[in-house]
Amino acid sequence: MDVEFDRNREVKVDFGETVIQEQDVFDESPENEIRYKTLSWQFVTLLMISEIVSNGMLSLPSSLAVIGIAPALILIVFLGVFGLFTAKLLIDFKLHHPSVHSMGDAGYIIGGPILREVLGSGTIIFAIFATGGELISGQQALSILSNDGICSVFLVLIFAAATFLLSLPRTLGNLSWIGLFSTALIVVSGIVGMVGASASPVPGRIVGAAMSNNFYEAFLAVTNPADVILFAGHFMRVAFFILISEMRRPQDAMKAAWCLQGFATIFYTLFALVVYLYAGNTVESPAFLSLSPKWAKAAFAIALGNFLIAGALYIHTAAKLLYVRNFRHTRHISTHTILGWSIWIIFCLGATATAFVLAVTLPIFSYLIGITASLFAAWYTYGLAGFFWLHDTYHSQGGRKALVRRPLGTTVAILTILAGAFTCVAGTYVSVQLIINAYREGIVGSPFIC
Numbered sequence: 278m279d280v281e282f283d284r285n286r287e288v289k290v291d292f293g294e295t296v297i298q299e300q301d302v303f304d305e306s307p308e309n310e311i312r313y314k315t316l317s318w319q320f321v322t323l324l325m326i327s328e329i330v331s332n333g334m335l336s337l338p339s340s341l342a343v344i345g346i347a348p349a350l351i352l353i354v355f356l357g358v359f360g361l362f363t364a365k366l367l368i369d370f371k372l373h374h375p376s377v378h379s380m381g382d383a384g385y386i387i388g389g390p391i392l393r394e395v396l397g398s399g400t401i402i403f404a405i406f407a408t409g410g411e412l413i414s415g416q417q418a419l420s421i422l423s424n425d426g427i428c429s430v431f432l433v434l435i436f437a438a439a440t441f442l443l444s445l446p447r448t449l450g451n452l453s454w455i456g457l458f459s460t461a462l463i464v465v466s467g468i469v470g471m472v473g474a475s476a477s478p479v480p481g482r483i484v485g486a487a488m489s490n491n492f493y494e495a496f497l498a499v500t501n502p503a504d505v506i507l508f509a510g511h512f513m514r515v516a517f518f519i520l521i522s523e524m525r526r527p528q529d530a531m532k533a534a535w536c537l538q539g540f541a542t543i544f545y546t547l548f549a550l551v552v553y554l555y556a557g558n559t560v561e562s563p564a565f566l567s568l569s570p571k572w573a574k575a576a577f578a579i580a581l582g583n584f585l586i587a588g589a590l591y592i593h594t595a596a597k598l599l600y601v602r603n604f605r606h607t608r609h610i611s612t613h614t615i616l617g618w619s620i621w622i623i624f625c626l627g628a629t630a631t632a633f634v635l636a637v638t639l640p641i642f643s644y645l646i647g648i649t650a651s652l653f654a655a656w657y658t659y660g661l662a663g664f665f666w667l668h669d670t671y672h673s674q675g676g677r678k679a680l681v682r683r684p685l686g687t688t689v690a691i692l693t694i695l696a697g698a699f700t701c702v703a704g705t706y707v708s709v710q711l712i713i714n715a716y717r718e719g720i721v722g723s724p725f726i727c
Contacts, residue, residue, distance in 0.1 A: 302378040302522050302601060309611035313522070315450035318529035321520050322536040323456035324449065324590065328516065330463050330541050331411070331587040335563030337549035342558050345487035350546055357542030363662035363693065364517070364534040370665040371521050371530070373673070378522050378605075379598045380657060387668045396661075397598065399653035401628075404516075404595035406649045408632035409642060411588035412436050417563065418577035418584065430637050436585065441629040443589035444596065447621060449523045452593065459586035466580035467548045470565055473572025474555040482557025516594045592632070596624035640721045644712045651704030660697020663690040 303313040316324075341349045370383065377383050381397025415436035416429050423432075446452050521530045553560055556567040565576045600621055604610050609617035636642055667690050670679050680687045715721050 301375040302382075302605060304606065304611065306611070310613050311447055311611050313448050313450070313611075314525055315448065316453060316520065316524045318524065318526070318533045320450075320453035320456055321524060321530065321533040322540075323460050324453060324520065325516075325533065325537045326540060327456045327459035327463070327583065328587050328590050329537065330460070330544060331414075331583055334463075334467065334545055334548055335414075335565060337545055338552040338556065338560045338564045338567070339562040341549055341553040342560050345485045346550065346553070347486045349549065353545050353549070354542060357538050357545075359696075360658065361534060361538040363659060364538070365531060366662035366666050366690075366693075367517055368521065368530045368534065370662075370669060371518055372527060373669055375527075377518050378601050379518050380661070381598065381602070383518065383661070383665065387664055397602065399657075400598055401595045403649055403653045403657075404591045404598075405628055405632045406635070406646050408440065408588045408591040408595075408628065409636040410646050411584050411591065412440065412632060412636045413643070414563070415440075415581060415584045415588070418581045421565075421577045422574055422581075433633060433637055436588075437629055437633040439585055440588040440592060441625055443585060444592035444625045444629070445622065446593075449520065449593070452590065455586050455589075459583045462579055462581075462586075463583040464544070466565075466576050466583065467544065469572065469579060470568065470576045471548060471551040473568040473576060474552045474564075476572065477569040478555040479557055479559050479567075482555070482559060484554055484557045516590075519594055519597055588632075592625055592628045595628040596621065599624045641712050641715065644708055644715065647708035647711065648705055651701050651708055655700035655704060656697045658697070659700060660694045663693035663697070666690045666693075 305312065305314050337349075337353075344352075371377050374383070374386055377386065379397060380400050381393045384396035385393035412433050416432045419427070419432045419436065420429055443455070517530075520533075521527045524530060548564075552564045552567065556564070559567065561567045565573050565580070568576060601610070603620070604617065608614065609620075635645075639645060666686065667680065670683065670686065671677070673679075675682075
């Protein structure tokens with residue numbers, strides 16, 4: 278269903294006995310010094326690719342090594358299509374509710390103040406952990422390039438400082454051009470990785486169309502920390518409302534979703550297949566570590582900029598959610614004020630510092646990313662989209678009778694919710710089991726170790 282969007286309209290939404298008066302989160306008055314609604318759908322596409330097709334793709338070849346080529350490729354394509362479907366549900370919900378700027382705002386509409394706090398906090402937590410993941414990826418790249426000649430903690434600190442500085446622009450429009458640069462970097466690095474894998478194939482490698490594994494091993498292959506983030510564009514769902522809120526034409530958001538999912542699905546499939554075919558069962562995660570030293574350095578050097586930009590976008594997302602939550606519809610949103618800029622810098626610095634501390638002090642940080650992704654991203658990508666559809670259908674089209682009149686849509690929405698619940702529970706189980714196994718095998722390191 279097409280939805281006409283008027284950014285100046287006010288919408289009344291019934292929530293129980295409460296009537297919520299909605300209006301667009303950003304007031305685009307001519308006298309505003311800071312203008313937010315400047316993004317085209319093309320640049321939204323590039324920003325989402327920068328966030329999603331980042332270090333996450335580097336773990337996909339190892340998933341093929343566990344479950345085989347056929348199941349993995351079917352899964353990548355299916356989740357790409359399913360991700361496009363849930364994106365459609367989220368976009369429709371945003372267009373119906375212009376006041377929604379984040380998952381927290383959406384949670385308030387469908388579940389009241391408590392759900393707003395849960396989903397809002399979850400978005401910030403997930404963004405900070407994702408930033409930590411990018412910091413670790415940046416440290417790995419710098420370690421490879423320096424031949425492990427510099428303390429890893431110091432490298433993480435350097436990368437965190439650069440990430441903080443890049444996150445400071447107040448609007449996504451000011452970050453849009455780096456999305457183009459970041460997308461180019463990850464594409465080129467992926468191509469270099471594929472060329473490097475084909476140039477130095479592993480002798481005696483084992484490649485299988487399908488592998489026999491138990492549930493734990495198979496599910497681990499598709500729910501390890503990086504895979505949970507990348508497979509269906511989880512963070513796109515977390516940041517999607519924020520991105521749409523800064524679009525000139527929010528009704529064009531589905532164009533960006535089509536381009537993102539199409540590109541990501543094709544690129545994931547190609548990269549995972551090529552690297553796995555030449556590295557076989559010896560493929561590592563991240564996949565660039567499976568390359569010969571010179572090719573690994575080349576690929577990591579090119580991807581380094583993407584890791585930096587992706588981390589900055591995660592920090593920007595966390596800070597933007599907090600900033601809008603505290604200053605919505607005040608002059609500090611649209612005007613350059615000392616207080617506004619001071620708080621913005623504090624939010625960006627606080628999020629970056631938190632990600633840095635977590636990354637270098639928690640030996641099990643990579644496993645905690647998996648738990649965070651399972652607890653929050655599973656719902657942001659799948660479950661909540663089903664709830665959004667049920668809520669809007671129920672409240673805008675005649676209550677329970679509307680749901681009965683649309684059995685297919687209702688059934689699919691319920692299945693989407695169940696998919697989110699299953700991914701949440703199973704992913705959390707696998708991540709916790711990973712931590713238990715890591716301690717049992719003595720592979721958990723110590724904090725602040727170079």
